[in-house]
Amino acid sequence: MRELKFLAAVWKANLLSSMEFRGPFVTQVVMMMLNNAFYFVFWVIFFDRFENIRGWQLSDMFVLFGVAASAFGLGVMLFGNIASLSEIIANGRLDYYLSLPRPVLLHVLASRSIPSGLGDFTYGIISFAISGHFTWGGLGRFFVSVILAAVVFVSFMTIVHSLTFWLGNASGFSMVAWNAVITFALYPISLFDNPAKLVLFTLIPAALIGAVPVEVVRAFTWQALGQLALGTAVLFGLALLVFYRGLRRYESGSAIQVEV
Amino acid sequence: MKKYWSIFKTQLLNNLAYPGEMFWRSLAIVIFMWIFSSLWRVTYAVTDVETSIGLPLNSIMWYFMLAEVIELGKPRLANAISAAVKDGSIAYLLNKPFNFLLYHFSAGIGDSLVRALMLAGFGTLTVWAIAGPPPPWTGWLMALPVVLLAWSIHFCFNAMIGLLAFVTEEVAPFEWIYQKFVQVMGGLFIPLDLFPAWLRTFANALPFAYIVYGPARLFVQPDPARFAALLGIQAGWLAVLALILYFVYQRSVQRLAINGG
Numbered sequence: 001m002r003e004l005k006f007l008a009a010v011w012k013a014n015l016l017s018s019m020e021f022r023g024p025f026v027t028q029v030v031m032m033m034l035n036n037a038f039y040f041v042f043w044v045i046f047f048d049r050f051e052n053i054r055g056w057q058l059s060d061m062f063v064l065f066g067v068a069a070s071a072f073g074l075g076v077m078l079f080g081n082i083a084s085l086s087e088i089i090a091n092g093r094l095d096y097y098l099s100l101p102r103p104v105l106l107h108v109l110a111s112r113s114i115p116s117g118l119g120d121f122t123y124g125i126i127s128f129a130i131s132g133h134f135t136w137g138g139l140g141r142f143f144v145s146v147i148l149a150a151v152v153f154v155s156f157m158t159i160v161h162s163l164t165f166w167l168g169n170a171s172g173f174s175m176v177a178w179n180a181v182i183t184f185a186l187y188p189i190s191l192f193d194n195p196a197k198l199v200l201f202t203l204i205p206a207a208l209i210g211a212v213p214v215e216v217v218r219a220f221t222w223q224a225l226g227q228l229a230l231g232t233a234v235l236f237g238l239a240l241l242v243f244y245r246g247l248r249r250y251e252s253g254s255a256i257q258v259e260v
Numbered sequence: 261m262k263k264y265w266s267i268f269k270t271q272l273l274n275n276l277a278y279p280g281e282m283f284w285r286s287l288a289i290v291i292f293m294w295i296f297s298s299l300w301r302v303t304y305a306v307t308d309v310e311t312s313i314g315l316p317l318n319s320i321m322w323y324f325m326l327a328e329v330i331e332l333g334k335p336r337l338a339n340a341i342s343a344a345v346k347d348g349s350i351a352y353l354l355n356k357p358f359n360f361l362l363y364h365f366s367a368g369i370g371d372s373l374v375r376a377l378m379l380a381g382f383g384t385l386t387v388w389a390i391a392g393p394p395p396p397w398t399g400w401l402m403a404l405p406v407v408l409l410a411w412s413i414h415f416c417f418n419a420m421i422g423l424l425a426f427v428t429e430e431v432a433p434f435e436w437i438y439q440k441f442v443q444v445m446g447g448l449f450i451p452l453d454l455f456p457a458w459l460r461t462f463a464n465a466l467p468f469a470y471i472v473y474g475p476a477r478l479f480v481q482p483d484p485a486r487f488a489a490l491l492g493i494q495a496g497w498l499a500v501l502a503l504i505l506y507f508v509y510q511r512s513v514q515r516l517a518i519n520g521g
Contacts, residue, residue, distance in 0.1 A: 024430040031433030038440035042449040049454050050307050053299075116433075172284030180291045191298040 006102060007110055011078060014113035025115045032119025033126075036069055040127070054190035060214065061188070062131030067142065067213040068185045070124025071149035077117030079109035079154050083178075085161035090169040092252030105243050109154065133218045141220055145213035148232045152208045155232075155239035156181060162239075165246025177204070185210035205235060263358055264366040271370030286378040289328050293386040296324045313453045319480040320451070321391035325383040327448050327476040330407055333376030334414045334471075335368025341422025342431040350516070361509055365415055372411055399482040406475040406487070409494040414442070414471055416501035419509075426512040441466075447473030467497040 018025045040061075047058035075082060088094060088108060097108045128134060128142050160177040163170040184206030192200060200207040208231040215224040275282060303309055304317045315323070341364060344350040353360050384394065394400075417438055424431045443449060446468035452460050463469050474490045 021429070024428075027428070027430055028433055031436060035433070035436040035440055038437065038444060041440075041444045045444075045450055045455055045459070048456060050303060050309070053306065054302055172281050176284055176287045176291070179288050183291060183295060187295055187299065191302050193298075196294075196298065 003103060003106060007106065010107070010110045011113070014080070014110075018113060018115050028116040029119040029122070032116040033123040036065070036120065036123045036127075040065055053188065056188040056190055059132040060218070062127050063133050063218055064186065064188070064210050064214050066124045066126075066128030066131060067145055067149060067217060068124070068182070068210045069120045069127065070142075070146040071153055071209055071213070072182060073117040073120025073122070073124060074146060074150040075117070075153045076114040077121060078113065078150075080112035080114040080117070081109050082154050082157045082161075083114060084112075084171075085109070085158065086164040086169060086171040086174050089161070089164040089246075089250065090171070094247075094250060095252050098250075104247065105158065105240070109158070128217070137220075138217055141217050144225075145216045145228065148228050149209045149213045151232050152205055152235050153181065155235040156205055158239040159235070159242045162243045162246045165249045180204050181206050181209065201231070205231065208232065208235070264362055267358075267363055267366040268370040271367045272374055275371060275374040282375065282378050285332075285375065286382050288332060289325075289379050289383045290386050292328050293321070293325060293383060293390070297321055297387075297390045300324075309454070313451060315451075315480060318392045319395070321387050322395055323451060323476045323480045325380075325387045326403060326407075326479045327472045329376050329379045329383055330410055330472055330475060331443065331448050333372050333379050334411050335365075335372045335418065337364050337368050337415070338418045338422040338431055338435045340364070341419060342425035345423070345425035345512075345516075346429075354513070354516075361419060361505065364419065365412075368415055368418075369408070369411065376407070395480050396482060399479045402482045402487045403475055403479040406478060406490055406494060409491070409498060410471045410475050413467055413494065413498050413501060416498070416505045420505055423508055423512045426515050442468045442471055445469065446471050447476070451477065467501065470494050470497055 043058060043061045043065075047053075047061065051057065081088060085108065094104065094108065097104045097111075100107065124146065125142075128139075157174065157178060160174045161170060163173065167173070181204050184200055184204055187210075189197065189200065189207055189211035197207065200211075208228060212224055212228045212231070215221070216228055300309075300317060300320055304320075310316060313320070341350075344353065350360070353363065356363075388394065418435070421431055421434050421438060424434055428434075445463045445466055447463070452463050452469060452473045455463060463473075470490065470493055474494070478486055478490055
């Protein structure tokens with residue numbers, strides 16, 4: 001409860017700070033929504049030509065984009081430093097967070113918000129609303145799936161960034177992992193063969209950000225929800241384990257850092 | 261010209277000094293090729309796409325390989341230019357004995373060449389392994405000049421986006437939108453041959469088709485007539501866009517206000 005209050009205070013501060021530059025904030029949100037819409041034109045053209053690929057149609061792609069965009073948007077909006085955790089570790093900027101009486105990982109991740117995430121989040125809701133799969137029950141499942149998928153995304157990237165504690169600077173590797181998990185999440189899972197699916201459920205858990213949440217939303221089964229919840233719990237636990245194990249190895253040059 | 265050649269060489273060497281960084285960035289093409297091969301393998305298996313596009317699966321994969329090399333390897337200068345405008349460091353570049361735009365162009369091409377070579381290396385290995393041998397050597401030979409022209413056209417757009425920093429604080433969103441135009445209307449995700457007729461006509465009338473689709477299609481079906489036509493169209497677009505860029509730059513510099521420093 002105490003940590004939730006703390007998080008709420010940090011998020012409020014982030015929002016107020018973004019609103020200081022209202023013009024750029026609104027521009028980023030609106031342009032990100034347009035950006036996603038332009039990207040989706042590809043699938044409109046594709047399904048206009050081919051209609052059905054292994055059971056997936058355009059309406060399913062709307063739901064897939066809805067869940068994945070909202071989950072990604074929620075993740076970077078609330079935990080914006082997930083984009084730069086390896087640089088923070090490598091540059092010794094964890095010193096600031098270590099000196100404060102709050103959980104280090106939670107604090108460092110929530111200390112920044114990426115405004116365009118709100119554009120992704122909103123776009124995802126619109127994409128689901130116009131998908132043809134919309135029901136009020138589905139909307140509830142949509143939000144549950146988005147929250148779980150956002151936790152999967154943030155946990156996975158935390159694990160990858162935490163490799164910096166052992167490798168020195170894993171920012172290049174993190175960028176590849178970031179691109180991989182987002183790109184794979186945005187494609188129908190039925191395209192991939194079994195070995196590839198195994199990778200997408202484990203090493204690059206894109207299926208837990210795209211395909212499984214989509215199943216929960218459009219054809220709910222307790223099995224799908226259980227699969228998503230279990231995957232989320234495992235990745236979340238792993239993220240905590242890897243980050244705090246790595247933190248024991250953390251060293252810095254006591255450089256003077258200013259966190260604004 | 262000598263000074264721009266030196267800038268180009270310096271940037272080339274700079275990139276070679278950090279091969280690790282370059283290695284990780286280049287791995288992205290392996291991911292994209294894997295995804296494209298999954299998508300198009302299934303599409304080829306369950307539809308008549310091969311007849312309508314006139315290319316076998318092997319060729320379409322090599323099309324995507326070059327398209328990704330162009331896209332991932334292209335010069336990325338909008339942020340550098342906008343940062344120089346915002347922090348005032350543009351003032352230090354403007355009074356140097358070289359043209360600001362040509363300086364960025366030389367540096368950008370130096371960046372792109374190294375990145376593209378590594379991307380092409382990874383891309384070739386991946387596509388060869390999953391789809392078979394590459395197009396004939398004439399395809400590679402014809403691709404080189406048209407890829408350079410494609411990057412030059414892209415540079416004009418990118419520099420104009422960077423110069424937007426004179427009028428707006430945040431230029432990144434404009435780059436996102438431009439990038440999506442190149443990716444969708446340029447044929448990065450799906451070749452223009454598969455567009456509905458009206459959209460294909462529209463896309464062909466825009467310069468984006470000659471940044472990605474034109475070079476990649478020529479690469480897999482090298483043909484002297486197609487090569488000459490593409491060179492002509494690219495040169496035309498480059499002339500028009502370079503002229504617009506020149507005027508935008510002149511207007512932008514007139515707006516420049518430096519306060520001390």
